[in-house]
Amino acid sequence: MDHWSTSLGVDDEFEKLVRRVNPPRVTVDNDSDNKATLIKVDSANKRGSLLEVVQVLTDLNLIIRRAYISSDGGWFMDVFHVTDKYGNKVHEGNISESIQQSLGQRGRSCRSLARSVGVESAAEHTTIELSGRDRPGLLSEVFAVLTDLKCNVVAAEVWTHNSRMASVVYITDQTNSSPIQDPDRLSNIKQLLLYVLKGDRDKRSANTAVSVGSTHTERRLHQMMYADRDYDHLNTLVHSSDQLRTKPLVTVENCVDKGYTVVNLSCADRPKLLFDTVCTLTDMQYVVFHATIITEGPQAQQEYFIRHMDGCPISSEAERQRVIHCLEAAIKRRTSEGIRLELCSEDRVGLLTDVTRIFRENGLSVSRAEVTTRGTQAVNVFYVTDASSSNPVQSQTVEAVRKEIGLTILRVKDDTYSTSPPDQQTARFSLGTLFRSRSEKFLYNLGLIKSCS
Structure with missing residues (x-):
């Protein structure tokens, strides 16, 4: 067995030990907010934790109105303000169990993409x-x-x-x-x-x-589209005036003193928007350390503090443009x-x-x-x-x-x-x-x- 495989096996065993000692805790709070249900997730952090939680909430057909995310220091602490599709609080009892089950197992979602x-x-x-x-x-x-x-x-x-x-x-x-x-x-x-x-x-x-x-069908579709470079602007047709008015606004800047890259996104709100953007950041091998998600009326605002998996922020203009194009594509793929x-x-x-x-x-x-x-x-x-x-x-x-x-x-x-x-x-x-x-x-x-x- 090569050194990489041995190291991966040790990391897996260490993560399992951490999760056994500190199992994920999920609480559902219907008292703190008048309009939404608060879902609080507290667990040891591992790669993909954010995507797993957002995927569960999306699969339960919950609308994420606000979210506050932090995963610095090896610990994962998130708060999601959610409603059902009609804007009501959620009273179903399987939310905690579904999230805990997702975080408690090692999902291998990084499958080979080299296929059509x-x-x-x-x-x-x-x-x-x-x-x-x-x-x-x-x-x-x-x-x-x-x-x-x-x-x-x-x-x-x-x-x-x-x-x-x-x-x-x-x-x-x-x-x-x-x-x-x-x-x-x-x-x-x-x-x-x-x-x-x-x-x-x-x-x-x-x-x-x-x-x-x-x-997971929608997860896989994002992977396939990303692998097929649907974000490549060389293939983009001429935009109509309506398309230009509704185009999402994505900015990417480095926060030098903190060592993060800050991604800000503003676009029309819709169901599964957070899932789509987190999928893309994960596929691009970025780690989200902090994030704030806010929806006000028809508009959504998302802010991410990210780094590469190696701990470095974005280092070139070409890479910055690629992140912008990929997030724009992630937002538009599901827009029918x-x-x-x-x-x-x-x-x-x-x-x-x-x-x-x-x-x-x-x-x-x-x-x-x-x-x-x-x-x-x-x-x-x-x-x-x-x-x-x-x-x-x-x-x-x-x-x-x-x-x-x-x-x-x-x-x-x-x-x-x-x-x-x-x-x-x-x-x-x-x-x-x-x-x-x-x-x-x-x-x-x-x-x-x-x-x-």
Whole structure:
């Protein structure tokens, strides 16, 4: 065993001893604040403690209104002011137990990121990870391949940002609803999905790998997007005036006398914002020593005092700019562009393939998707944009899609889209046909459909 491995083992054993002597203490206080529940966390510090606690609070669907964080001197002391999504105090009794359980176990979240397609077997499903260049019709092609390969999609989450796409898809075998474990079949699935990701133009950004173990979907999506460099401003399209007005403000400065780098962030508040920014700082190998999080009305203010894992602050202008760009990307990845469409129907084989094909044929591009299965019901959310331009999706297009899928099955949860003259609408449908013909030709060449006419 090499010296690094030996040192890592000693550090792990020491951390276990410290946690046994000083187990984490979590208290839930509903008396000190009139508007929020205070969750106080007091434990021995280890790398990733802050992310683990924030992840638990996020998974419990709690809204973090304020937070005061300190982890200097090897000790972790945090106070979170939280409410439920309706702004009420929280009275559920499993918060303390969930946080203590998270801090009491050594989570290995730093998995290999050098992949664009990964498949892992789990207890109830097989997990497929996809990342690469986004394009109109890509999600439709992915679901078509999986359907043809007798795979049933039980859940999925898709993010797009800055021309990149990342997705975590959970599948089972169509015949017996069990996870797919046959190595040859997994290899075939990966290879065909790899062809889809590469398409006929993008030859650089797809790869394959197999890993075993569970995954936290949103945590993994952040890792995949970061590894795929979605923060790279060389790929950024021209911003509209609306985008510039809503752009987050991030400043990074060194506090020389204290030896910290101070990161200040100001942007529109939304659920899971703290989780997204802490994920990114963790992925970039920074340690948060102190932080203050405050939300006032629609605006959020976050201040972090950070250092590298080696104890040094940021040392160059290039690194400072990279932190700014990465945090901007972390904030925008989850910000959904387009019209929100909610689909609820009896689940069936090929449902996602049919729905995303109809989107594609009508010139719509999926910017984000959340796919879930509850019993026999499919409950899916799609955010769609106009694939041909940055203009808003037109109401005629949405209604045409709803009529084809089913007016009671697909509902619009956004009334901001506008109408357009008939001649513009006709042109948009022609463009959708163009996307369809290109995609069908590509799938035909893979042998996944019998005709591309």
